[in-house]
Amino acid sequence: MSLRVDTPGRTASVRRFGPATRWVHRTTAVLMGVCVVTAACLYVPQLAELVGRRELVVRVHEWAGLALPVPVLAGLVSRAFRADLGFLNRFGPHDRVWLRAALRRDKRRSSRPAGKFNAGQKIYAAWIAGATLVMLGTGLIMWFTHLTPLVWRTSATFVHDWLALTIGIVLAGHIGMALGDPEARRGMRTGEVSREWAEREHSVWRRSAPREER
Amino acid sequence: MNPEQPEAPEARGEDHGAEQKQGKPVGRRVFLGTLGLGALGVVTAPTLQRGLESFLASASDKDPTGLTDLLPNGGGFRYYSVASSVPRKNATTYRLKVDGLVDHPRTYTLAELRALPQNRLVRDVQCVTGWRVPGTPFEGVRLSRLLDAAGVRQGAGAVRFTCFDGTYTESLTLDQARRADVLVALRMQDKALSHAHGGPARLYVAPMYFYKSAKWLSGITVTEDVKPGYWEERGYDVDAWVGRSNGRDDEPTS
Known part of the structure; x- marks a missing residue:
């Protein structure tokens, strides 16, 4: 919880995502x-x-x-997007608190401190990136069968099939959570979120953001 | 409202940058760990797959919902069609034409095919993409019987199959076609062959990968030489013996 006294501008918007990040998300x-x-x-x-x-x-x-993988690679030219990847990569002490609360199914805001991304979003991002590359690798083995020993094709098919099923389930969770949070969707769509939402859902991020931002 | 906030200016404050630069790079570890697990999965797949297949095959036998069939290698057939849509044929509309280098070309109705002596084979079905369905009964007329009835002429060396999906084709050498384990199948799993499985009649070539067993069979043409079929023009082997072709080492099915 942030201890802010400046009440004016409750409905004000804050910048969450730049155009690069939004376009990478959209095309991906x-x-x-x-x-x-x-x-x-x-x-x-x-x-x-x-x-x-x-x-x-x-x-x-x-x-x-x-x-x-092309949108993410292309997005790397944007400093803002690279900064977002940095936020996704680094885990602070509050992320451990968040994860523990998630495991206990503790839904209280106070036990779920989050920076620009919460720990769940960070793990999701890292996992889906890795899983996508595994799908790409196994997919290429299945596609260009003559490039690898053919036993590999069966193995690649096996991994591709089961990982596809896993990705389907995880992706449904990702979309489900977005459907349950209109303000988060607005952030990805327009780049702006309400300050109230940012302070509630991403308290660590808002607390560390410059005060002048209205 | 200040929509054009410059990205990552110095004014963002030290705390903000701190969130980004301090802390452990757990994201990278999860990312690399996922890649590693994927590679490990490919390496250990043959072992994992054998275990899972036997487990799922027994599970799908007891599963009334049919949901296990949707799992990878869930012990069932997978539907492949290369055409955009396949017309449906029944006992009144179905015809099978036998022609080419034969003395007596003729067209069979479904009833005529059913009136011929039927042979039943129970073998594993092996797809070239990896799935295998154990002990599947197929029943129908031996292809050799139809060829003999037509009277294959001197100089013939192969048989070409066409399908009423309008697209799929297959070929066998005459020797392969005359094997006792090659049928024009009318029944599968002791039921009339359904449309999804290539009904009312399909080719069944027991010793070969399942793409040789052309669905929706409508034409048998005796020719001089083997012409590669649909998938064979796209890289699969023409002589598709299970375990001895397409670079695979599956256990032979027949």
């Missing part, structure tokens, strides 16, 4: 969406029967997957 989300939808059409029998056109769907899936 679209590409990931294409990967998930095409994967479902290749994998779920009912959808596969409905859609058919296996070669085309495979082609779209492959190219969307190949393009998936």
Whole structure:
């Protein structure tokens, strides 16, 4: 909880994300969406029967997957985006408090201190980045079968299948949480969030932000 | 409201920068750990897969919801179609044409095929993408019987299969086609072959990867030479013996 006395401007907005971060998120989300939808059409029998056109769907899936890391890589030219990655990378003492509270299912705000990103968002970001690259690697082995020993293809298929299922579940959680927090979505859409929300959800971030910002 | 706040200016304050630079790089560790686990998964996959497959196969036998079938290698068939949509054929509309280098070309109805002697085979089905369905019964007419009835001419060396999805094709050499474990299947898992499984009639080539077993079979043409089929033009082996082709070492199915 921040001990602020300056009550005017309760409804004021604060800057949360620059355009680079928002565009990286947007394009990554679209590409990931294409990967998930095409994967479902290749994998779920009912959808596969409905859609058919296996070669085309495979082609779209492959190219969307190949393009998936591009927005993040392109975003690295932006200093603001690199700064956001820095926030995601570093874990402070408050993150440990947050994680412990999450494990105890303690939902009180006071036991969930968070910087610009909370510990859950940080772990999600790191995991989904790693998982995406594992999917890309195993996907490439399945795509260019002649480049690797062929036993690898079966192994890669195995990892690709099970990780896809895991990513689907985790991604549903990510989207579910965003659906439950309109202000967080506004932050990603417009770059601005209300100061009240920022102080409630990301107290450590707001406390350390410059006071002049209104 | 100050929407054009410059990004990361000095004015952001020391605390702000501190949040970014101090603290442990746990994010990087999670990221690298996930990559490592992925690589480990690929290395240990053969062992893991064997264990999981046997577990899931027994689980899916007892699973009334069918949800386990949606899990990877959940002990079921997967539907692959290369066409945008496949017309449905039934006992009145289905026809199977036998032609090419034969003395007596003819067209069979489903009833005529059913009236011929039926053979039942129970073998594992192995897909070239890795999934395997153990002990699946297929029942139908031996392909060799249809070829003999048509009277294969001198100089013929291969058989070409076409499908009423309008796209898929397959080929076998004449010797392969005459094997006793190659059927025009009308039943699968002791039920009439459903549309999703290639019904009302499909090819069933027991000793080969399942892409040879063309679904929705509508034409059998005797030719001089083998012409690569749909997937074979896209890189799969024409002689698709299970365990001895496509770089795989699965246990033979027949």
